[in-house]
Amino acid sequence: MSRVLTWEKQNLISIEPLSLAEIQTIFSLARYYKEGTESGQLKFDALEGRTVINLFLEPSTRTRLAFEIACKRLSADCISVSGGASSLSKGESLKDTAQNIVALGADVIIMRHSSSGSADYLSKTVDTPIINAGDGSHAHPTQALLDTFTLTERLGDVNNKKVTILGDILFSRVARSNIHCLLKLGAKVTLAGPNTLVPKEFEAMGVTVSHNLKDALEDADAIMLLRIQHERQTSTHFPSIGEYTTSFGLNERRAHWIKPNAVIMHPGPINRGVEIDSKLADSSNSVILEQVKNGVFVRMAILHLCHAAHTKTEISLPK
Numbered sequence: 148m149s150r151v152l153t154w155e156k157q158n159l160i161s162i163e164p165l166s167l168a169e170i171q172t173i174f175s176l177a178r179y180y181k182e183g184t185e186s187g188q189l190k191f192d193a194l195e196g197r198t199v200i201n202l203f204l205e206p207s208t209r210t211r212l213a214f215e216i217a218c219k220r221l222s223a224d225c226i227s228v229s230g231g232a233s234s235l236s237k238g239e240s241l242k243d244t245a246q247n248i249v250a251l252g253a254d255v256i257i258m259r260h261s262s263s264g265s266a267d268y269l270s271k272t273v274d275t276p277i278i279n280a281g282d283g284s285h286a287h288p289t290q291a292l293l294d295t296f297t298l299t300e301r302l303g304d305v306n307n308k309k310v311t312i313l314g315d316i317l318f319s320r321v322a323r324s325n326i327h328c329l330l331k332l333g334a335k336v337t338l339a340g341p342n343t344l345v346p347k348e349f350e351a352m353g354v355t356v357s358h359n360l361k362d363a364l365e366d367a368d369a370i371m372l373l374r375i376q377h378e379r380q381t382s383t384h385f386p387s388i389g390e391y392t393t394s395f396g397l398n399e400r401r402a403h404w405i406k407p408n409a410v411i412m413h414p415g416p417i418n419r420g421v422e423i424d425s426k427l428a429d430s431s432n433s434v435i436l437e438q439v440k441n442g443v444f445v446r447m448a449i450l451h452l453c454h455a456a457h458t459k460t461e462i463s464l465p466k
């Protein structure tokens with residue numbers, strides 16, 4: 148017996164166009180790959196003979212490696228290109244770069260770029276599946292999907308669970324994508340941090356904005372910490388890093404406010420001792436490395452689905 152997965156989107160640019168059913172489809176396929184891998188199957192043939200280009204025009208450790216590993220597990224050939232090593236640094240446009248990558252035979256393009264909107268632009272430029280690995284402060288959809296997948300594993304169901312996102316919301320693509328994904332899954336989202344980085348205007352998205360850290364933390368089922376995105380800020384939004392940590396860092400004193408089994412999350416990279424104390428990052432409440440591990444399975448699912456939509460190939464899973 149098998150069941151066929153329904154999927155029609157060849158691009159993953161942001162969370163907004165995904166339905167709840169589509170998010171559940173990604174989770175089902177990610178779970179299939181996770182269970183298969185954990186029972187000893189290290190290779191799957193879904194992308195055998197295909198070429199995936201990992202175009203990373205901003206630094207990355209987790210996302211880039213997770214995509215590379217996901218491609219290899221799916222039997223694809225994966226080639227990673229970084230900005231400084233490409234002819235973009237000689238003035239070639241993104242459109243010409245993409246068209247050349249397609250001419251070279253790419254079956255899927257994964258891109259990280261510092262400009263918001265670049266992944267959407269690329270998806271309208273070439274007819275090859277585009278997966279957004281983070282564009283400016285706009286979106287990081289695969290991060291949100293792996294975060295919510297991890298949360299679902301830990302909490303069972305996030306419907307009606309309170310998730311507090313603490314830190315630099317204003318410049319965070321991770322926060323934006325997570326807000327959309329968590330709300331679709333029925334979670335109650337609270338945003339906390341300095342009012343310069345967490346303006347009340349975010350409430351229009353359907354979340355609660357709290358500038359009282361104790362209120363934001365004390366009944367949360369999960370707390371997602373974010374680092375300060377210095378690379379996107381053109382002016383400072385609080386007096387100093389030390390003062391940010393004093394007012395908003397998750398330290399051992401504030402940890403007494405949280406529920407004993409509250410899940411602690413962070414997309415990484417962590418700035419230990421700034422937004423989170425080392426002891427808490429390494430505590431049994433923390434799922435930070437579980438998030439990283441799940442990043443491979445969620446990205447295997449996304450690569451498989453987007454490629455299948457493009458080639459109009461059916462995906463069936465054992466029931």
Ligand code: CP
Binds near residue numbers: 206207208209211415
């Ligand atoms: N979370 C995340 O995007 O990490 P990297 O920048 O290391 O890919």
